[in-house]
Amino acid sequence: MLTIDNLKKHFGSVKAVDHVNLEIKEGEIVSIIGTNGAGKTTLVNLISGYIKPDSGRILFLDKDITYAPPYVRIKLGVGRSFQLIQLFSNSTVLDNVRIALFSKYGMIRRGLLPADRYSSVTDEAIKILDSFSMSDKKNLTPKGLSEGDLKILDIAIAFALKSKLLLLDEPTSGVATNDKFKVMDSIVKAIKKEGISTLIIEHDMDIVSGYSDRVIVMHEGKVIAEGKPNEVMENKEVKATVFGIVS
Amino acid sequence: MVKNPRWIVYSLIFIALLFIPRILSIHDLMLFEYGITFAIVGLGFNLLLGYTGLLSFGHGAYFATGAYTVAMIAKYLPQAYSLEILIPAALFFSLVLSIIFGFVCVRHTKIFFSILTLSLSMLLFALLFKLYHLTGGSDGLRVPLPTMFGMSFKGIRRPEFLSGTYYYFLLGMFSVSFLVMKGIVSSPFGKALQAVRDNEVRAELIGIRVRRYRLYAFIISGMFVGLGGALWTFVNGHVTADLSHWVFSGEIVYMTLLGGFGIFEGPIVGAIIFTYLKLYAMGNTQYWMFVIGGTLIVLVLLLPNGIAGAFAGLWTKIKK
Numbered sequence A: 001m002l003t004i005d006n007l008k009k010h011f012g013s014v015k016a017v018d019h020v021n022l023e024i025k026e027g028e029i030v031s032i033i034g035t036n037g038a039g040k041t042t043l044v045n046l047i048s049g050y051i052k053p054d055s056g057r058i059l060f061l062d063k064d065i066t067y068a069p070p071y072v073r074i075k076l077g078v079g080r081s082f083q084l085i086q087l088f089s090n091s092t093v094l095d096n097v098r099i100a101l102f103s104k105y106g107m108i109r110r111g112l113l114p115a116d117r118y119s120s121v122t123d124e125a126i127k128i129l130d131s132f133s134m135s136d137k138k139n140l141t142p143k144g145l146s147e148g149d150l151k152i153l154d155i156a157i158a159f160a161l162k163s164k165l166l167l168l169d170e171p172t173s174g175v176a177t178n179d180k181f182k183v184m185d186s187i188v189k190a191i192k193k194e195g196i197s198t199l200i201i202e203h204d205m206d207i208v209s210g211y212s213d214r215v216i217v218m219h220e221g222k223v224i225a226e227g228k229p230n231e232v233m234e235n236k237e238v239k240a241t242v243f244g245i246v247s
Numbered sequence B: 001m002v003k004n005p006r007w008i009v010y011s012l013i014f015i016a017l018l019f020i021p022r023i024l025s026i027h028d029l030m031l032f033e034y035g036i037t038f039a040i041v042g043l044g045f046n047l048l049l050g051y052t053g054l055l056s057f058g059h060g061a062y063f064a065t066g067a068y069t070v071a072m073i074a075k076y077l078p079q080a081y082s083l084e085i086l087i088p089a090a091l092f093f094s095l096v097l098s099i100i101f102g103f104v105c106v107r108h109t110k111i112f113f114s115i116l117t118l119s120l121s122m123l124l125f126a127l128l129f130k131l132y133h134l135t136g137g138s139d140g141l142r143v144p145l146p147t148m149f150g151m152s153f154k155g156i157r158r159p160e161f162l163s164g165t166y167y168y169f170l171l172g173m174f175s176v177s178f179l180v181m182k183g184i185v186s187s188p189f190g191k192a193l194q195a196v197r198d199n200e201v202r203a204e205l206i207g208i209r210v211r212r213y214r215l216y217a218f219i220i221s222g223m224f225v226g227l228g229g230a231l232w233t234f235v236n237g238h239v240t241a242d243l244s245h246w247v248f249s250g251e252i253v254y255m256t257l258l259g260g261f262g263i264f265e266g267p268i269v270g271a272i273i274f275t276y277l278k279l280y281a282m283g284n285t286q287y288w289m290f291v292i293g294g295t296l297i298v299l300v301l302l303l304p305n306g307i308a309g310a311f312a313g314l315w316t317k318i319k320k
Helices: A040-048 A070-076 A093-104 A119-131 A147-160 A177-194 A205-211 A229-234 A236-241 B005-018 B026-049 B060-076 B083-105 B110-130 B158-163 B165-186 B188-198 B200-204 B210-236 B246-259 B266-284 B288-302 B306-319
Strands: A002-011 A014-024 A029-033 A055-060 A078-080 A165-169 A197-201 A214-219 A222-227
Touching: A002 A040, A014 A040, A014 A222, A029 A040, A029 A205, A040 A078, A040 A165, A040 A197, A070 A078, A078 A147, A093 A119, A093 A147, A093 B188, A119 A147, A119 A177, A147 A165, A147 A177, A177 A205, A205 A229, A214 A229, A214 A236, A222 A229, A222 A236, A229 A236, B005 B165, B026 B158, B026 B165, B026 B210, B026 B246, B026 B266, B060 B083, B060 B110, B060 B210, B060 B246, B083 B110, B083 B210, B110 B246, B158 B165, B158 B210, B165 B188, B165 B210, B188 B200, B188 B210, B200 B210, B246 B266, B246 B288, B246 B306, B266 B288, B266 B306
Parallel strands: A029 A197, A029 A214, A078 A165, A165 A197
Antiparallel strands: A002 A014, A002 A055, A214 A222
16 A cells, blocks of 8 residues: 655754655554654654655655655545644634635635535534544634643544544544543444554554554664564564663 | 514615605715625625634725726726626626635634735735725725616716616615525535634535635635625716725624624614714714724723624513
């Protein structure tokens, strides 16, 4: 589904992403781990079109999207959430999701009838919120939500874009430890139901091993290991670079 | 629509407005008509400020475009000097100018956007001021009474024209502008503009082409302001280059802040109050600018949401 071929992005002397190759298959949940500065977020920014690479190729569903603007990638089915939550702060929870749906269906040029008149879009937004157990908060604005709910809403927006590939940048950062699994359960349940391929950046190893089919380890812009979660955790190089354990 | 009590209030206000010419003196009615034209301007301006998050200090340019379209047609094409031609012509020229200026301005935001809008409007000011053979320069141009759907107003004095047919024409134009803008801000398009205002990064990454939507908002806003400018000329009877000066653009900003840019009705309230405030301040003291400036300071410090915003806040508290 997603093929990354020799992708490179340097910021001056910093090799943020350095000749990375990777592949994500349909319906797969893949986690990327690595120390701070390993290049994980840069990689997600490159895939989502937020920044452009120096060289290399990104193929999505066999289409070259390396230099495609974000709206083209979204149309094709690449959605993302953010490490630092990005919401429409003055709109209700329902409207946050509805705006994404209007955009997905190419309806944002409709300028005379009130948004409420498009009841099928409203129903669909409520259904999405339902699948993330958030429909009871639909009339609140983001200011009235907990950190965990903000994260879920951020992901629900990406989900509303009918993404075939979801890029989740630290979906549990800032969430209280007790709530982390609750947040992940509700996200993964919705993702699995729709069979969406997912790339997760995560630091919490319990979450990585609990929810991923495959783990990719990055260090200083390069992929240093990949495989099933338990295999990767036992890798000596990973132990040394990521966990600081020298045996 | 009817289920919402807000629409009942709108309908009652509309009915009350129908009787205004019978209640107000001709002097106060003229002032009120100035207020209505500025209310249309405020509606347009606030699409950009309140709903898209862009502060323009150059909207006088589109007002001047609407006004000069009327005045130039009166001077150079008198056979076409009828309202049913003048209004579409004013809309067309403000559309053209806002496409050109907007294309340049929406590449930037915040202070850079404001400075660009100001500079471009001053460019138009310089043209209107210097091309005196065409535009009348500092003397401006006189605006006679137009014909309207075949009706001629020859021999009728301006106050009579303004208190009769024209008032109802103006009210009709305001009502249409109000309904169209209300539709725009609550539509999916309006929601997209608010998304751009609230979070540009997220808006881009849900597929909204941010710059393009800012340009759309700029153009619609410019056309509303141009319409306001065209309608204003018949009340004022005279146009000058000052309409494109940044001081006049500042007045548009002022009236929007006075009413409150966070609420749909705010700029309308602001426009009406500003018209009376300015005139009575000018009529009573040579230090009228001090009154306007002082009001702005009080407003920013005590009523940051404007007069309409303060009332809306109070109403919400009472309901709770």
